[in-house]
Amino acid sequence: MTHSTGRLLAVSDLHVSHEDNRRIVEKLRPETDQDWLIVAGDVGELTTDIEWALALLRDRFAKVVWAPGNHELWTHPADPVPARGQARYDHLVALCRSLGVLTPEDPFAVWRGAGGPVTVAPLFLLYDYSFRPAGSSRQEALRRAYDEGIVCTDEFLLHPDPYPSREAWCRARVEATERRLAACDPDIPLVLVNHFPLVRQPTAALHFQVFAQWCGTTLTADWHRRFRTATVVYGHLHIPRTTTYDGVPFREVSLGYPREWRRRGVPDPLLRSVLPAPVTA
Numbered sequence: 001m002t003h004s005t006g007r008l009l010a011v012s013d014l015h016v017s018h019e020d021n022r023r024i025v026e027k028l029r030p031e032t033d034q035d036w037l038i039v040a041g042d043v044g045e046l047t048t049d050i051e052w053a054l055a056l057l058r059d060r061f062a063k064v065v066w067a068p069g070n071h072e073l074w075t076h077p078a079d080p081v082p083a084r085g086q087a088r089y090d091h092l093v094a095l096c097r098s099l100g101v102l103t104p105e106d107p108f109a110v111w112r113g114a115g116g117p118v119t120v121a122p123l124f125l126l127y128d129y130s131f132r133p134a135g136s137s138r139q140e141a142l143r144r145a146y147d148e149g150i151v152c153t154d155e156f157l158l159h160p161d162p163y164p165s166r167e168a169w170c171r172a173r174v175e176a177t178e179r180r181l182a183a184c185d186p187d188i189p190l191v192l193v194n195h196f197p198l199v200r201q202p203t204a205a206l207h208f209q210v211f212a213q214w215c216g217t218t219l220t221a222d223w224h225r226r227f228r229t230a231t232v233v234y235g236h237l238h239i240p241r242t243t244t245y246d247g248v249p250f251r252e253v254s255l256g257y258p259r260e261w262r263r264r265g266v267p268d269p270l271l272r273s274v275l276p277a278p279v280t281a
Contacts, residue, residue, distance in 0.1 A: 005113040006034025006062065008120070008275040012195065012235025013042040013069070013254035016053045020258045025053055028271065030061050036111060037061040038120065038274065040235045040253060041069025041195030047081045051095055058099050063109060065102045067122035068092060069195040069236060070214070074157035085161030085169070089124070104177075110188060115275030118230050119184055123177055123194040125220065126170035131200050131212040138167075138213075145210045152214040174219045181227050189230035191274060197234045198223055202252065205239050224248040231274055240267045242278075249277075 009030075016022045030037070037057055043050045043066075050072055058064045072092055075084045083091050096103045104124040111118050132141035145151050154166070163169040184190060192198065196216040203212035215236060224232055224246060231249050238256035242249055253272045255261060272278075 006030075006032045006036065007273050008036050008038070008111050008113065008115070008118075008191070009061075009271040010038035010040060010193070010233045010251065010253040010274050011255065011271050012040035012233075012252075013238060013256050014039070014044070014053060015042060015071070015255070015257055016044045016049050017046065018258050021255060024255065024266065024270070025056065028057065028060070034062050034113060036063040036065065036109075036113075036120070037271065038122070038191075038193050038233055038253075039064060039066045040193050040233050041067050042071045042235060042254075043069070045071045045074050045076045046079045047091070047095065048079075050092065051099070054096060054101050055099050058101050063102065064100075065109065065120050065122050065193065066096055067104060067193045067195055068124050070126075070152070070154050070158055074153070075159055076157060084159040085163065087161065088159075108184065111191070111275060113275065115277060117188050118191050118275065119188050120191045121181065121184070121193060123192060125173050125177060125194055125196065125217065126166060127196055127214055128167040128170040128217045128219070129213045130218040131203055131215050133210065141210065141213050145213070148208070148210055150208045150210050152211065154214060170217055171219070174217065178223075181223070184227070186228055189228050191231050191233060192223065192227070192229055193233045194220075195234060196236050197250065197252070198232055199245055199250070201245060202234075202237060202239070202243060202250065206237065224250075231277075233274060240272075 043053045093103045104122045108119045108121045129138045160166045160169045198220040235254040
């Protein structure tokens, strides 16, 4: 393997419980021995699958940075770890630390390779149903989702314990994360990594708009402006693309389910370059 300044790469929504996705992950490799990899959530649902994938990637990349998706937070009946809510998240953080993978609970790492320096900030924020249809209450939006048969599995498997609701857990995470970002060195730009988009605009591309209520929070709508942000990296929507808001690139870096990537093709390259920034026409 060659030595160079390396690249800051990103991917999300690997969903390795699907055998075809697992085979794709087995083939992922860096181009240099200094490449870092951001994994923006939804590695899998079972702790055994999450451990397998993150251990494999950590063995191959110079550094791996993980932000949790909603699927990692599920308490699945087949999972050997029955922990719920905050206890499950704590278990995953401990697992990542045992593997040498950085989490939202660790000091933010500074990428000093090509395009740097930038502070790579993995976030865990959840959602609060505020991306719901205009003029509707949370109860109305949820009822509409049930009527249309478009209900996120989180409603059954993502438990907020000990918080009274997912919204309350989201608010607590937003408040704590906001304070932490405000304390970052303002002279070094941020790469904000969150499983869910930090702004609502990307959800306009969803085929089922009622699903947007499980896709983020309006509380983060100005973070890319308030904090000095070089790039935002996210997943969850399974619509891999780059859009720009207020001059800041937002990179959706998902693989998605086999039924999705078979239809449109696996993103090429699957590991998207955050830095150095890709050249656009």
